[in-house]
Amino acid sequence: MDNETKLILQKSVNDWCLDNTDLIQQLEQPKQNSVAANTLFDELNQLGLLSIFHDEETRSEISMLAEVGCQFAIHSASIALMVVQQNLACALLAQAKLEAPLGWVALPLYDSVYEWSYQIQYEQKGKNTITNGNWLSISLLPIATTLLLPIQAKDKTTSFAHISLSATATKKNNIEISPAITALGLRGAPSGDLKANGLSLSEDDLILNSTKDEDFVTNLWSQAEIYIMAIRSGIAESSYRTARDYATERYQGGKIIIEHSLIRKLLADFYREKSALEENWRTFSQTISPDLSISDGLMGIALASAEKLPWLTSDGIQILGGVGYMSDFIQERRFRDAKQCEFLLGHPQAKAFSNWHADAS
Amino acid sequence: MNSFLINECAPLAKLGAEIQEWSFLERFPELAFIAKSNNSLGKQLEQSYLNAVEFSERYVAPQALAIDKKMTEDPHYVPEDLLKKACEYKLFSTMFPAFLGGSGLHPICTFITYEVIATHCVGIANLLGVNGLGICCVLASFDPRGLSVITKEICENEKNGIPTFLSTCVTEPGAGSDAEDADEFANAQLTTTAKKVDGGYILNGTKIFISNGGHAQIHAVMTFDADGAHTPDDQMLLLVRSGSKGLSIPRLENKMGQKACHAAEVHFDNVFVPENMMCRKDESSTSSYSYTGIANVLGVTRAAVGAWSTGVAENAYRTALRYARDNDFLGQPMEQQQWVRLELAQLARRAQVARSTYIGALLAVSTTGLISPLAITQKEPKLPDWLKHNNTVRNLREKVLSGDLTHRAFKFMAQLQTSAERDIATGYGDVAKVSCSELALENCQKAITLMGKGGLRHENGAEKLLRDVRLLQIYEGTNQVNMLDYVKRRVIRQFDTQLSL
Numbered sequence: 131m132d133n134e135t136k137l138i139l140q141k142s143v144n145d146w147c148l149d150n151t152d153l154i155q156q157l158e159q160p161k162q163n164s165v166a167a168n169t170l171f172d173e174l175n176q177l178g179l180l181s182i183f184h185d186e187e188t189r190s191e192i193s194m195l196a197e198v199g200c201q202f203a204i205h206s207a208s209i210a211l212m213v214v215q216q217n218l219a220c221a222l223l224a225q226a227k228l229e230a231p232l233g234w235v236a237l238p239l240y241d242s243v244y245e246w247s248y249q250i251q252y253e254q255k256g257k258n259t260i261t262n263g264n265w266l267s268i269s270l271l272p273i274a275t276t277l278l279l280p281i282q283a284k285d286k287t288t289s290f291a292h293i294s295l296s297a298t299a300t301k302k303n304n305i306e307i308s309p310a311i312t313a314l315g316l317r318g319a320p321s322g323d324l325k326a327n328g329l330s331l332s333e334d335d336l337i338l339n340s341t342k343d344e345d346f347v348t349n350l351w352s353q354a355e356i357y358i359m360a361i362r363s364g365i366a367e368s369s370y371r372t373a374r375d376y377a378t379e380r381y382q383g384g385k386i387i388i389e390h391s392l393i394r395k396l397l398a399d400f401y402r403e404k405s406a407l408e409e410n411w412r413t414f415s416q417t418i419s420p421d422l423s424i425s426d427g428l429m430g431i432a433l434a435s436a437e438k439l440p441w442l443t444s445d446g447i448q449i450l451g452g453v454g455y456m457s458d459f460i461q462e463r464r465f466r467d468a469k470q471c472e473f474l475l476g477h478p479q480a481k482a483f484s485n486w487h488a489d490a491s
Numbered sequence: 492m493n494s495f496l497i498n499e500c501a502p503l504a505k506l507g508a509e510i511q512e513w514s515f516l517e518r519f520p521e522l523a524f525i526a527k528s529n530n531s532l533g534k535q536l537e538q539s540y541l542n543a544v545e546f547s548e549r550y551v552a553p554q555a556l557a558i559d560k561k562m563t564e565d566p567h568y569v570p571e572d573l574l575k576k577a578c579e580y581k582l583f584s585t586m587f588p589a590f591l592g593g594s595g596l597h598p599i600c601t602f603i604t605y606e607v608i609a610t611h612c613v614g615i616a617n618l619l620g621v622n623g624l625g626i627c628c629v630l631a632s633f634d635p636r637g638l639s640v641i642t643k644e645i646c647e648n649e650k651n652g653i654p655t656f657l658s659t660c661v662t663e664p665g666a667g668s669d670a671e672d673a674d675e676f677a678n679a680q681l682t683t684t685a686k687k688v689d690g691g692y693i694l695n696g697t698k699i700f701i702s703n704g705g706h707a708q709i710h711a712v713m714t715f716d717a718d719g720a721h722t723p724d725d726q727m728l729l730l731v732r733s734g735s736k737g738l739s740i741p742r743l744e745n746k747m748g749q750k751a752c753h754a755a756e757v758h759f760d761n762v763f764v765p766e767n768m769m770c771r772k773d774e775s776s777t778s779s780y781s782y783t784g785i786a787n788v789l790g791v792t793r794a795a796v797g798a799w800s801t802g803v804a805e806n807a808y809r810t811a812l813r814y815a816r817d818n819d820f821l822g823q824p825m826e827q828q829q830w831v832r833l834e835l836a837q838l839a840r841r842a843q844v845a846r847s848t849y850i851g852a853l854l855a856v857s858t859t860g861l862i863s864p865l866a867i868t869q870k871e872p873k874l875p876d877w878l879k880h881n882n883t884v885r886n887l888r889e890k891v892l893s894g895d896l897t898h899r900a901f902k903f904m905a906q907l908q909t910s911a912e913r914d915i916a917t918g919y920g921d922v923a924k925v926s927c928s929e930l931a932l933e934n935c936q937k938a939i940t941l942m943g944k945g946g947l948r949h950e951n952g953a954e955k956l957l958r959d960v961r962l963l964q965i966y967e968g969t970n971q972v973n974m975l976d977y978v979k980r981r982v983i984r985q986f987d988t989q990l991s992l
Contacts, residue, residue, distance in 0.1 A: 160563055240944040248822045267944045312560065312949035314939075314957060383669040384678030392971055440936055447961060451667045451969050452700045455747050455962050456754075462747035462961075469939060469957060470947055477943035479830075480821055 131193045139194065140201050146177070147205035154206045157318035158463065162310035167273040167318075170209065171234055179213055184220035184230040192353060193415040196360035200411070203364025204371075207467040208318025210364060211474070214357040215239055215269055215319070218350060222278055222290060225346050226337035233275030236295070240267045240321065242476025243351050244484045246280040246288060250326060257333055259291075261326040271295075271322035272310040279324070280347075281336060287344050289336040304329050315463070315470030351475060352423035355432040358474045359411040362439045365471065366404035369446030369464045373397060376450050376459065387449075396449055403442055407435055429485045433478055439468040498827040503816065510809055512548070515540045519603065521850050532597055539585070539600035543607035546580045555612035555751075559955050562750040566743040569706060570751070573615070574654040582608075582619050583649045584642070586626060591639060592646035598791075599853050602798040606846070609802025610809075613959045614751030616799050621702040621752060623795060625657035625711040627788045632728055632770035640730060640768065641709060658707035660698035660757055668972040670713070675972070683759065685729055685769075686717035692769060693717075694729060694737075694762040700966075704755030705740050708733050712759070728770040737762040748958030787908075789976070790852075790860040790916035793967050797849030797923030800931040800963045803956060804845045807934035808838035810952045814942045834941045841934050845927040852923035859908065860916025911984070918980030921973040928963035928970060935960045 131139075147154065150173070156166040174180050182188050182195050195217055202210035212234065219235035241249060253260045259281055271277065277293040293303060300307060304327045310320035338347060374397055377388040387393050410431050418424055424432070443465040447454035454461040472478060515537040516523045526533025550573055561568050577583065586601040587593020594600075601623065609616035622645065629637045641657060648655040661670050665680035683696025694714060704710070710731045719725025731738060737760040744754040812835055815825040825831045935957045939946035946953040964970045 240947075245821065248819065267948070314947045314949075314954035381665060381680055382667065383675045384680075392975070396971075437940075444932070444961065448964060448969060448971070452662060452965055453667075455965055456700075457745040457747070462958075465961065466747070466958070469936070472940065473944045473947060477820070478940065480943075483821070 131191065131197065135194075136197055139197050142177075143198060143201035144204070146173075147202065147209075154209065154318075157208060158206060160312070160317060162272055162320045164273050167212075167234065167320075170212070174209075174213060175232075180216040181220050181230045183217040184224045186224075190420040192356060192418060192420060193412075196357050196411055196415045199357045200360040200364040200367075200408075203361040204368045206318060207361055207365050207464070207471065208316045210361045211239075211316055211319045212270065214354070214361065218354055218357075219276075219278055221350055222338065222347070223292075225343060226290075226292070228292070228337065231276050234270045234273050236268050236271040236274035236277040236322075238265060238267075238280060239269035239475065240473050242480050242484065243280075243288070243348055245476055245480050247282045250324075252282045255330075259331045259336070261291075261329045261331065263326060265324040265326070267311065267313075267321045268324055269321050270319060271307055271324060272320045277324070281331065287339070287341065288347060289339045289343070290347075291331045291335050292337050293335070313470060315466035315468070349421065349423050352429075353418060353420070354475055355424055355429065356411055356415050356418065358471065359407070359432050359435050360415070361474075362435050362468070362471055363404070363407040363411055365464050365468050366400075366407050366439060366442050369443045369461060369468075370397075370400050370404045372459055372461055372464075373400065373446045373449040373454075376453070393449060396445055400442060400445055400449075403438060407438070410435065426485050426489070429481065433482060433485075436472040436474075436478055440465065440472060443468040498823055499829045500827045500832060502824070503812075503826045510812065512544050519846070519850065521847065522599065522603070525854075535596050535600055536603065539596060539604050540607065542580055543604040546576065546582070547608050547611045550576045551608055551611040551615050555615065556949065556952065556955060558612070559614065559748075559750045560949065562753070566745070566750070566753050567705070570615075570618075574619075575652050577619050578649045578652045578654055581649060583622060583655060584646045586623055587642045587646065591642040593642060597857075599857060602795060602849070602853055605795065606798040606802045606805075606849075609799040610805045611802075612751060613799050613803050613806075613963075614749040616802060617702060617749055617752035620795070620799070621659070622655075622657045624702075624788075624792050625659040625709075627791050628659055628711050628713070628728055629730070629770055631785070631787045634770040636767065637728070637730055637770040644709070655709075656703045656707040658701050658704045658710045658755075658757070660701050660704070660710050660712040662698060662700045664697060664699055668969045681713070681715060683712065683714045684717035685714045685727060685764065688763075691763055691765040692729060694731065694759045694764050696759050698757045698759075700744060700754045701757050702752050702754055704757045705743055705753055710738075710757060729764045730768040730770070731759070731762060731764055732768075735762045735764070747961060748955065749962050786913055786917045787860060789967065790856050790913070790920040793917075793920035793924035793973065794849055794852040794856055796963055796967050797845070797852055797920075797927035800924075800927035800960070801842060801845040801849055803960045803963065804838075804842040804927070804931040804934040807931070807938040807953065807956050807960075808835070808842050810956065811835060811838055811938040811941050811946075814945060814951060814953075818942075818945060820943075831941065834937065838934050838938060838941075841930045845930040848926045848930075849923040852919040855919035856916045858916075859912035860920075914980040914984060918977055921977040921980065924963075924967055925970045925973045925977075928960070931960050931963060 153166055153169060156163050157170065171180070179198060182191060188194065195214065199210045199214045202213055215237055216235060219237055220230050223230065238246065238249070249265045250261050250263045261281070265279070268277070275295055277295055279291040279293060281289050281291045293299070295307070306325040306327070308323040310322055313321060377393050377397060378386065380387050382390065414428050443461070447461045447465055450459055450461055453459055456462065475481070519540070522536055526536055554570070554573065558570050581594055582604065584593045585596055585604055586598055589595030605616045605620045608619065626641065629641060645655040645657070663670065663681055663683060665682065669675040669679035670681055683694070683698065685692040685694045694712065696714065698712065710733065712729045712731055714727055714729060715721050716725040716727060739758045739760070741756045741758050744756070746754055815831055815835060818825050820828065820831065935953065939953045939957060942951065942953055945951050949955060968976070
């Protein structure tokens with residue numbers, strides 16, 4: 131992506147967010163707002179931001195989706211996640227030669243590829259796969275019209291079940307979907323639990339069955355670390371900006387806050403870290419190939435960003451003091467979102483183990 | 492993947508085994524050591540601990556998450572049943588001396604009580620315990636008249652099952668941590684003022700982030716004399732009743748956590764405060780009211796934040812432990828993996844370090860700080876019951892307490908405290924507040940990280956802990972302000988020649 135396109139993209143997303151502050155506020159309320167989520171889908175779909183990866187021409191635009199994610203995250207990390215997740219789903223559907231969906235797609239974004247097989251029980255009966263058990267915290271499940279559920283097939287390769295989530299379809303398929311769970315952060319992008327009571331999946335329901343497809347899935351999930359890093363960078367950016375602006379406006383101990391060297395140090399350290407976060411995803415998004423998984427080193431950097439962000443946004447609260455703890459400046463939301471983001475694409479320790487596993491063996 | 496994840500250890504306990512509460516000795520060995528040399532104190536401490544455990548397990552733990560959720564939806568909700576039970580357990584009067592109608596327990600009993608409650612919900616610990624901050628402010632004025640007004644009301648209501656809240660109004664829209672620092676107080680942009688009029692004062696101003704402000708029956712308001720030069724010597728403490736004309740609560744703040752204890756904005760518009768509700772200024776020529784007063788208060792209240800933080804750190808450890816007992820990681824039981832056990836041990840270790848730190852501060856404050864007089868004035872004079880409840884005797888006692896002679900006696904006791912003693916108490920309070928709150932935050936972060944996506948879900952408890960814990964680094968002065976204060980109290984004192992203190 132050239133610099134001019136990048137600037138246009140940044141401005142477009144920023145302008146859209148500023149024009150839609152009410153919608154963002156409605157989405158970020160503690161209680162799920164399906165109407166707002168549907169409005170958001172229509173708005174973003176019209177802009178073409180939800181199917182970047184469905185389009186043959188833009189499927190390889192890793193840096194474009196990362197940029198979009200980062201810019202949205204400055205205003206709302208929930209929306210950033212929804213955009214990224216929808217594009218990941220589009221990529222999976224496009225790989226299976228299926229149409230882009232007309233509603234949100236639920237994906238198990240809080241589990242790494244290595245954790246998928248431990249979430250739900252599979253049993254092979256003839257040509258059908260029967261699933262039982264609970265898959266917890268599936269991202270966007272309460273507002274989605276479609277679910278892409280990873281399935282451990284009989285030959286131990288992973289495929290995806292393509293499940294329609296209309297009320298009649300869920301009854302037919304023997305699945306139950308919980309209301310949105312009360313989560314720490316990213317409340318605008320609600321998660322829900324899936325309960326499978328003998329969910330029977332025929333071969334027609336399963337997509338992406340080949341070894342090539344499995345590589346595609348593994349690479350896509352691996353590359354998604356870049357988008358999540360970009361979202362983290364957007365959260366850090368907004369927390370930093372709010373802290374800096376607050377410090378230049380408010381008084382403490384008889385002088386403007388930013389005139390205290392202690393605050394300057396906090397801000398300088400914050401700036402250093404948030405700049406490093408940004409540089410990391412920007413650099414790597416230009417270099418990785420859409421056909422490969424990210425390197426072990428980049429996975430290490432992604433894990434470090436996941437660990438770092440909750441502490442950075444914690445400092446973002448501290449600079450504002452008591453005000454930072456209240457919802458007025460939304461620093462508290464960034465802190466909550468930051469911790470929630472630590473677990474996107476799986477448990478950090480599971481990812482660290484899997485990253486190291488090849489080296490150990 | 493599974494080739495290097497092995498069930499290396501036997502389960503931690505039998506299937507279905509519950510986590511048991513520690514005995515007093517197991518939880519507080521430092522205090523148990525002291526109690527050995529003072530049997531009476533030992534009994535007080537142990538009994539307080541057991542009462543707190545009973546109250547917390549019966550009434551706090553079962554509804555902590557539900558109250559958190561309820562008050563997120565409706566910040567005006569008041570958990571009436573819980574408060575009634577708190578009255579039965581005398582949690583509103585634990586820190587009052589017996590001669591003022593309180594429990595007569597050693598002040599340390601209050602702190603361990605609130606650590607235990609905070610182990611189940613720090614928001615509820617704040618709801619019940621924040622009265623102590625107001626009490627300390629009044630106590631620091633060394634005006635027994637003000638103290639008598641408050642304690643009488645709180646204790647009598649408590650006996651009748653009516654919870655009484657005292658809010659402490661310090662923070663203002665333009666003044667936060669600087670208003671909670673003895674030296675920076677004069678520079679803080681505090682605009683609330685009280686003007687002397689016939690029979691009392693007229694109070695004007697706005698206070699924010701006031702814990703329990705929305706339902707407090709009495710507000711202890713830090714203010715300046717409107718006719719003064721806005722120096723520390725013009726500072727005063729007024730006790731304002733909630734029904735006073737001109738007092739309003741414009742809004743309840745939307746806090747991230749500690750939902751059980753709401754924070755309110757309290758507005759005073761020409762509120763008349765009678766003379767007898769003003770805590771008198773210290774006219775000592777050796778030290779200003781504000782410096783000694785605020786420093787003394789902070790020594791105690793910052794140690795209290797250390798106790799609450801320790802409760803949160805302990806809660807984070809137990810929450811992760813319960814989760815590890817019940818859940819798998821990559822298909823293996825978490826509790827049976829050595830790396831998980833190491834993480835659990837680190838969580839327990841941090842809670843233990845926090846506890847030792849705040850207990851150390853408490854011992855310092857009990858020896859040299861504000862609560863040292865309380866620690867030696869616990870016993871009520873032994874009077875026959877008919878005399879104790881005789882109205883004439885009670886009135887006489889109140890007159891004595893509110894008289895100049897008693898005020899002077901209290902001031903004299905206060906002046907016995909050297910600046911070195913004050914700095915020890917406050918410096919230890921600073922360390923307790925900062926260290927314990929940081930350890931608690933680290934525990935909450937690490938507990939969630941260990942639990943993974945399960946840690947983000949409300950029903951598992953850890954996400955509430957992270958929202959709750961973040962306030963502990965902020966109130967009673969931000970941790971940074973605490974550390975700058977520590978430099979004044981302890982670092983500068985290490986030099987043989989000092990510029991100023």
